Amino acid sequence: MKKEVVKLNNVWFYYDGKLALKEVNLLVYEKDFLGIIGPNGGGKTTLLKVILGLVKPNQGEVSIFNLFPEEGKKYIGYVPQNFLFDQDFPIDVFNVVMMGRYPRRGLINRYTKEDKKATLEALKKVNMVDYKDEQIGRLSGGEQQRVSLARALVNNPKLLLLDEPLASIDAKMRKSFYELLGKLNEEITIILISHDIGAVSTYVKKIACLNQVLFYHGAKEIKKEDLERVYQCPIDLIAHGVPHRVLRDHK
Amino acid sequence: MITLLKYEFIRNAIFAGILVSFICGIVGVFVILKRVVFISGGIAHSSFGGIGLGYLLGINPTLTTLLFSIISALSIGFISKRTKVHEDTAIGILWAIGMALGIVFVSLSKGFAPDLFGYLFGNILAVTSSDILLMLILSIAIILIIVLFFKEFLIISFDDEFGRVVGVPTEFLYLLFLCLIALTVVILMKVVGIILVIAFLTIPAATSRFLTNDLKKMMLISVLLGTLSVIIGLVLSYNFDIASGATIVLVSGGMFLFAYLFKTLLHRTTVS
Numbered sequence: 001m002k003k004e005v006v007k008l009n010n011v012w013f014y015y016d017g018k019l020a021l022k023e024v025n026l027l028v029y030e031k032d033f034l035g036i037i038g039p040n041g042g043g044k045t046t047l048l049k050v051i052l053g054l055v056k057p058n059q060g061e062v063s064i065f066n067l068f069p070e071e072g073k074k075y076i077g078y079v080p081q082n083f084l085f086d087q088d089f090p091i092d093v094f095n096v097v098m099m100g101r102y103p104r105r106g107l108i109n110r111y112t113k114e115d116k117k118a119t120l121e122a123l124k125k126v127n128m129v130d131y132k133d134e135q136i137g138r139l140s141g142g143e144q145q146r147v148s149l150a151r152a153l154v155n156n157p158k159l160l161l162l163d164e165p166l167a168s169i170d171a172k173m174r175k176s177f178y179e180l181l182g183k184l185n186e187e188i189t190i191i192l193i194s195h196d197i198g199a200v201s202t203y204v205k206k207i208a209c210l211n212q213v214l215f216y217h218g219a220k221e222i223k224k225e226d227l228e229r230v231y232q233c234p235i236d237l238i239a240h241g242v243p244h245r246v247l248r249d250h251k
Numbered sequence: 252m253i254t255l256l257k258y259e260f261i262r263n264a265i266f267a268g269i270l271v272s273f274i275c276g277i278v279g280v281f282v283i284l285k286r287v288v289f290i291s292g293g294i295a296h297s298s299f300g301g302i303g304l305g306y307l308l309g310i311n312p313t314l315t316t317l318l319f320s321i322i323s324a325l326s327i328g329f330i331s332k333r334t335k336v337h338e339d340t341a342i343g344i345l346w347a348i349g350m351a352l353g354i355v356f357v358s359l360s361k362g363f364a365p366d367l368f369g370y371l372f373g374n375i376l377a378v379t380s381s382d383i384l385l386m387l388i389l390s391i392a393i394i395l396i397i398v399l400f401f402k403e404f405l406i407i408s409f410d411d412e413f414g415r416v417v418g419v420p421t422e423f424l425y426l427l428f429l430c431l432i433a434l435t436v437v438i439l440m441k442v443v444g445i446i447l448v449i450a451f452l453t454i455p456a457a458t459s460r461f462l463t464n465d466l467k468k469m470m471l472i473s474v475l476l477g478t479l480s481v482i483i484g485l486v487l488s489y490n491f492d493i494a495s496g497a498t499i500v501l502v503s504g505g506m507f508l509f510a511y512l513f514k515t516l517l518h519r520t521t522v523s
Contacts, residue, residue, distance in 0.1 A: 052416055054415060054416065073416075073418075074418075078413070078416045078417075080410070080412060080413060080416075082412075083410075085409075085410065086284070088460065088464075089284065089408075089409060090284075090460070090463065090464045090465055090466045090469050091405070091409060091466060092464075092465075095405075096409070099405070099406050099409070099410075099413070099417070100417065102402070102406060102414075102417040102418065102419060103417050103418050105402075106418075107400075107403065107420070108399050108400065108402075108403075110402070111402065135464040151413075155417075
């Protein structure tokens with residue numbers, strides 16, 4: 001039987017008194033590659049925060065690797081939506097990636113040789129070793145995204161969470177980034193959220209839709225009705241003559 | 252210059268200036284990167300209340316200012332992180348209230364407050380040996396904290412949200428950093444005055460940013476620039492008989508402008 005990585009049971013979350021997540025149930029198994037799509041403001045980032053244990057749901061249970069999120073989050077690598085806030089920040093690629101080792105060291109303790117080794121290995125995984133001494137802001141959007149990914153990988157996570165990772169990347173970069181994720185997926189479970197249906201569809205193994213309510217059938221098909229309920233308007237899907245089974249066999 | 256060094260107050264002034272440059276070079280770099288320049292301004296101005304309180308109670312204003320600046324630092328941090336009041340609103344409120352309290356305290360105190368002008372605009376030439384001792388102790392405390400938490404300060408300056416995700420106690424560190432700024436304000440107060448503290452915490456670090464992309468070098472350069480502006484400023488203020496604190500800051504501002512132009516011109520030539 002496959003191991004359960006993320007389990008959300010009847011999760012409700014109110015953000016400033018406003019409903020953000022309604023009755024969310026989600027079961028993600030080991031080595032899944034799940035894409036969660038949904039409109040902006042539909043609760044996608046909130047869902048990530050719940051999984052990361054940054055916020056506690058008002059109702060419902062969350063378990064990560066059968067642990068409480070506070071415990072389980074050490075097995076999670078996180079690639080945030082915004083990576084570099086200040087393009088001139090005086091730091092090189094190597095030191096950015098090493099930040100991901102923080103959980104192993106904790107307050108005050110210095111990074112060790114082991115951390116430096118892990119940093120180099122993570123940079124190798126994303127093909128960015130040659131850039132290790134570059135100032136981070138000099139890299140292109142796609143290269144920065146790889147560094148962000150390396151920072152998430154440096155702690156050897158078992159689950160990778162990506163929040164809109166492709167917002168600022170051109171199509172060619174996008175393809176190679178997805179191919180990289182596909183390779184990582186041989187060992188790591190991946191959850192990726194995006195508002196862009198097209199961007200996600202080609203590469204992920206399974207798709208869920210979120211707009212307060214989560215529609216997920218543990219598969220890569222989404223019912224057209226579900227999508228329309230999520231986006232609250234008729235959606236013209238590139239379904240290639242399969243009206244109710246969309247986003248499948250679509251290359 | 253050599254004849255100047257004969258006087259103890261000049262030697263004290265230079266030593267105090269170097270200490271200030273050292274502290275600012277290091278704290279200021281994080282002030283710039285974490286973008287808390289105006290928080291520093293708020294803390295600095297609201298600590299004026301502490302000076303007034305010192306006069307009112309007849310005790311050393313440095314102690315009451317220390318208390319006041321720490322309280323205002325924690326308040327700004329707490330209000331902006333935990334309530335719905337925006338950070339800049341919190342700064343404005345504390346800024347005004349602190350200064351108003353200072354004025355009220357001073358007018359309530361019976362005696363004459365001769366040194367008040369010195370606190371507002373600074374008088375580096377009036378620094379005493381006991382001031383220097385206090386500055387030395389506080390500097391060591393600040394340096395110790397920065398060295399201990401360098402890794403964490405780097406993370407929260409670079410990406411606070413990521414810090415939270417990997418379990419960095421970001422709120423505690425933010426408040427700790429604001430307290431560091433408060434300590435720095437108290438140290439700088441006597442040298443350049445509250446009004447100009449913000450300049451000293453900002454300008455050398457901002458200037459060094461034009462000159463390097465390496466955080467540690469940025470600190471080093473900003474320490475050097477600060478020291479240089481203190482020495483040049485003192486010499487100029489002595490020769491032309493103008494206010495020392497203000498001269499130092501203007502020299503520092505001139506360096507910023509120069510570095511900016513240098514960088515812009517350099518960029519233009521490399522692009523074209």
